[in-house]
């Protein structure tokens with residue numbers, strides 16, 4: 001669906017800005033401490049983005065003031081929590097704070113990020129049995145007490161070696177009742193056929209459970225291949241009855257991209273690329289993700305060095321502080337997926 005700025009403006013004048021929202025379209029918010037103004041671009045008033053996640057339990061600073069019904073924040077329990085209830089405590093405090101301030105009507109929470117993969121590849125490295133304990137301690141009560149909808153842990157293989165034992169272990173800890181979940185997040189990197197195959201295999205593994213494609217893209221391709229994929233995949237995801245939500249992996253500058261510059265929604269100066277603008281419902285900007293005549297270092301100042309690199313693991317140079325490990329986690333998880 002296209003959302004031209006004019007349409008958005010008309011929507012704004014008649015009914016609230018919500019008419020410009022795409023209920024499916026979301027943001028993988030990696031966060032940019034060096035250029036926080038970058039983060040704001042994605043949630044401008046006419047933005048079709050209706051939800052975001054940041055691999056974290058707490059909101060992103062730049063989006064903290066936005067109400068849930070403008071941009072829904074979806075917390076994630078990244079990993080851990082095997083023997084504690086810290087995540088549950090934090091969520092409870094967000095949903096039902098002791099003081100009135102900061103209340104957030106959290107309706108969806110995502111489970112662990114790549115628990116089937118080791119830390120060194122960006123996974124949260126949890127055995128099915130540990131993950132089951134963490135789920136019962138932290139996530140199940142959110143569903144039972146607050147009606148929060150839960151996303152199954154993000155894994156490579158829809159059933160396979162991890163999910164089925166996890167569900168068994170979880171049920172054993174839950175008085176033999178099934179550990180229910182409400183949606184299934186997944187990643188898809190590679191050409192369009194891979195996206196279709198992954199959606200197809202998850203849809204058959206989990207019939208009638210909404211799928212969320214929470215990281216996707218055709219990494220390390222030239223511009224025309226990337227743009228063709230972008231348009232084709234966006235149309236597919238919008239039309240797919242199995243897919244409830246999706247989020248393009250690319251809310252960062254091309255200079256620091258670890259999936260190739262062309263997937264980035266921002267150019268070296270933080271201006272929207274064509275793909276970035278299309279994702280937000282706008283027209284092509286004509287801004288090359290990585291202008292040929294511009295050494296990537298030119299885009300960075302002494303105060304805010306950026307260290308873009310072709311080495312995937314060096315891509316972490318982009319963001320300092322919170323989100324750093326998560327970024328590299330997300331990125332290197334992809335490396336494994338591509339094998």
Ligand SMILES: *[C@@H]1O[C@H](CO)[C@@H](O)[C@H](O)[C@H]1NC(C)=O
Pocket residue numbers: 058059060061064
């Ligand atoms: C959660 O994020 C908000 C917004 O950035 C911040 O005000 C708050 O202090 C954070 N909570 C904790 C416990 O860090």
Ligand SMILES: *[C@@H]1O[C@H](CO)[C@@H](O)[C@H](O)[C@H]1NC(C)=O
Pocket residue numbers: 082083130
């Ligand atoms: C959790 O507690 C159990 C029992 O005390 C212990 O065996 C296990 O090592 C702990 N696991 C983690 C990840 O802390």
Ligand SMILES: *[C@@H]1O[C@H](CO)[C@@H](O)[C@H](O)[C@H]1NC(C)=O
Pocket residue numbers: 057081086087090
């Ligand atoms: C819970 O919130 C505290 C801050 O209040 C934070 O330090 C901690 O990492 C959070 N833990 C989880 C698992 O969300």
Ligand SMILES: *[C@@H]1O[C@H](CO)[C@@H](O)[C@H](O)[C@H]1NC(C)=O
Pocket residue numbers: 105107
């Ligand atoms: C929370 O949001 C959901 C979904 O938008 C809505 O149905 C529900 O009424 C809201 N609850 C509260 C207490 O605001």
Ligand SMILES: *[C@@H]1O[C@H](CO)[C@@H](O)[C@H](O)[C@H]1NC(C)=O
Pocket residue numbers: 128129165166168169172
């Ligand atoms: C978890 O499930 C697997 C597969 O069913 C089983 O082999 C294992 O014993 C279970 N572990 C625990 C702690 O229940």
Ligand SMILES: *[C@@H]1O[C@H](CO)[C@@H](O)[C@H](O)[C@H]1NC(C)=O
Pocket residue numbers: 222223224225
């Ligand atoms: C882009 O890559 C595709 C696939 O690798 C190739 O067929 C095409 O010729 C390339 N286009 C340009 C302009 O380099």
Ligand SMILES: *[C@@H]1O[C@H](CO)[C@@H](O)[C@H](O)[C@H]1NC(C)=O
Pocket residue numbers: 002227228231278284
């Ligand atoms: C992609 O879609 C946009 C409209 O959203 C269109 O303007 C553009 O020409 C398309 N690009 C390609 C490469 O198909």
Ligand SMILES: *[C@@H]1O[C@H](CO)[C@@H](O)[C@H](O)[C@H]1NC(C)=O
Pocket residue numbers: 269270271
């Ligand atoms: C790109 O962004 C910078 C910083 O926001 C802005 O000053 C500049 O005008 C933009 N460049 C173009 C060509 O739009």
